[in-house]
Amino acid sequence: MSRFVLITPNADFDSRLRQAVTGGLQGDVQTFLTNLLPAGPYDLFAQLNQNQPEVLILGPDVPIDEALRLATVLDVQVPDLTVLLVSEPDPELILQAMRAGVRDILSPSADPAQMRVLLERACQSFASRHRLEQPQQAHSSKGRVIGVFSPKGGVGKTTIATNLAIGLGKVAPMSVVLVDLDLQFGDVASGLYLSPEHTVTDAVSPAASQDTLVLKAFLTVHPSSIYALCAPDNPVDADHIAPEQVTRLLEQLAEEFQYVVVDTAPGLPEIGLAAMEACTDVVWVSAMDIPSVRGLRSGLNILRQLNILPEGKHVVLNMADAKCGLSVQDIESTIGAPVDVSVPRSRAVAFSTNRGVPVLQEAKRDPAVKGLNQLVERFSPHDQAKGQRRSHRRVVV
Ligand SMILES: Nc1ncnc2c1ncn2[C@@H]1O[C@H](COP(=O)(O)OP(=O)(O)O)[C@@H](O)[C@H]1O
Ligand SMILES: [Mg+2]
Structure with missing residues (x-):
């Protein structure tokens, strides 16, 4: 050599x-x-x-x-x-x-x-x-792998994943990677205003799966001091990526990074299940509407039966709105789990998606920012103990 x-x-x-x-x-x-x-x-x-x-x-x-x-x-x-x-x-x-x-x-x-x-x-x-x-x-052996999931689309998974990665990047600069596993229609690149040279397709190639140094060369650096691995440009390329390749990819990234945040496609496709098995934590996102809440309940039931629910569970109620006819208590009793964080509906968030600048990237004062920061705190090392205590407290919208 x-x-x-x-x-x-x-x-x-x-x-x-x-x-x-x-x-x-x-x-x-x-x-x-x-x-x-x-x-x-x-x-x-x-x-x-x-x-x-x-x-x-x-x-x-x-x-x-x-x-x-x-x-x-x-x-x-x-x-x-x-x-x-x-x-x-x-x-x-x-x-x-x-x-x-x-x-x-x-x-x-x-x-x-x-x-x-x-x-x-x-x-x-x-x-x-x-x-x-x-x-x-050797100490921390492996980083935390945090997957953001929901059975329904459009509930804010990408928004939550990008903001969580950016928030954790403030705690651990250059030690966070955001991976877009919505392989067909992923929009992490647009949500972060990136034009990546390489995507997940390169990251699961034999050269990268055998050598983590090569894999790191395929990541894109974002100005907020995090890395991103974006979904393939062409939806057809997604068909060539197998669940085992995703398992290997997340294992390699967890060895290199303190936090691996994974954005996923709606539902529970094979790639998503492979990702979930590699996760230490799952962030469940639900919007405040009946289809989304019911979807989450069925999803959780199936996963309990399959016995692949990771230990860390965090339920985020997104686009929360006190006047929508549903209460947090209704939602908690339907899904059979407490809501841990609530992120209100906010115009700043909708605007940030279109600009490609997540709200946590800018020091904005916005009710949604508060909720997103609470989610970040659940994973940040200083707030670990606090976060865990908080996990048993109900969030009131
Ligand atoms: N809390 C919120 N308030 C307002 N708009 C939101 C909020 N969360 C997400 N959105 C908007 O909803 C749309 C869908 O969000 P996205 O994160 O892409 O969902 P998913 O990844 O689950 O499909 C985006 O346009 C986003 O800006
Ligand atoms: Mg998405």
Whole structure:
């Protein structure tokens, strides 16, 4: 396996770097003799002959702007890869490189001994970042997988899922991923104003299911510091995705992220059931109308019979309206479970869907924001105890 990856058209530098490695470091070097840089982690990993290098060396003689741009993308998407830049170190460049997450700058004329010192330091940095990540994972073992479900469409699943992910992103930046498993007609991309390059189709491909680093390269970063994995553009592509692939996808994401929020299609299709089995928590959404409440009751009954109800259960009453002829008590007795959070009908929410900016992304004062924040609090680590106590309290609209 190559521990070091070098991209440069400069064969002389390549040979010095190889001497540096063979003269005292473990692992070997894979070189791309070109000045063309990959567009991002996916292009890079597609060309590599192994899973994960430790150190990427950019240059000499690659366009410096592109090198810095690539370093920035890698810093966000593959944070444990150490990036070195080969260039004469002038102060302005050092600052730019630092901002781009470059670990060190290597002189183009460095001799093998000098290079070895820097490479060794880069490997130590990789090892310590890796160690930092490992115990965390061992500790909490896996992230929470929160699925948002309802038997009926149009009750606000996508609205709740996007806002929940954004709210959790404030508590745990870059540790939340929102997955759109409404594979045919998913609208997470439009709800978050994203034009994703990759979708669930790529994320369940063999390359990604075997290597979580490749999978991470398929996620789209949202400005609110969360990741999103959107549904395929073409509804036909959804037919090629099998439930087992969804199970594997959620398992991989739960190993990487503190929170995996899953938006789903209405009803209980096979993909939804596979997702539910991978969930630690289910958020049930019902609107305040008879069909939606009855749908939820039948759905819950079927799942109880199948015995696949995850432990964490959270009932959200959306578009709540005290004057609709139904009371919260009526609803609770119909579904046989307490309502945990109530989100009133709000014009700001309807407007936010059309703008592609969820209400929790902006600091809006709105009654729906209050309800959505209560839902977020049920999962946030500081409020865990509070949230659990609250789960037994009835919500009054
Ligand atoms: N609390 C609310 N108040 C007003 N409109 C809402 C509310 N929740 C959802 N909506 C609107 O209802 C529509 C359907 O919501 P959506 O989240 O797409 O439902 P689903 O994903 O269950 O099909 C959207 O236009 C959304 O803006
Ligand atoms: Mg939806």
